[in-house]
Amino acid sequence: MLCVELxxxxxxxxxxxxxxxxxxxxxxxxxxxxxxxxxxNNAVHPGQIDIDDNPEVANRLFGLVNFIVDRMISHPKxxxxxxxxxPEKDLTKIAKRDRREP
Numbered sequence: 001m002l003c004v005e006l007x008x009x010x011x012x013x014x015x016x017x018x019x020x021x022x023x024x025x026x027x028x029x030x031x032x033x034x035x036x037x038x039x040x041n042n043a044v045h046p047g048q049i050d051i052d053d054n055p056e057v058a059n060r061l062f063g064l065v066n067f068i069v070d071r072m073i074s075h076p077k078x079x080x081x082x083x084x085x086x087p088e089k090d091l092t093k094i095a096k097r098d099r100r101e102p
Contacts, residue, residue: 002072
């Protein structure tokens with residue numbers, strides 16, 4: 001579901017992570033995603049969760065998921081909100097500055 005939120009199909013987590021990497025995903029986010037993916041694949045089988053799983057590992061996985069969400073969703077939205085609140089004249093100057101001439 002997280003990959004769908006990031007604009008990916010969400011069918012194959014490994015493929016979605018690969019797409020994000022090709023788009024410039026920061027290495028620490030890639031490592032967090034792959035850690036969650038590999039541990040999840042090794043710990044959970046379709047329709048079956050081992051109730052004897054290590055609670056420490058589960059807590060760390062939640063921490064990694066929170067890191068991914070903060071970095072990929074929360075922080076960009078916060079920055080977008082602040083940036084969007086800049087005066088229009090300043091946004092125009094920034095856009096003019098960043099325009100690339102052919």
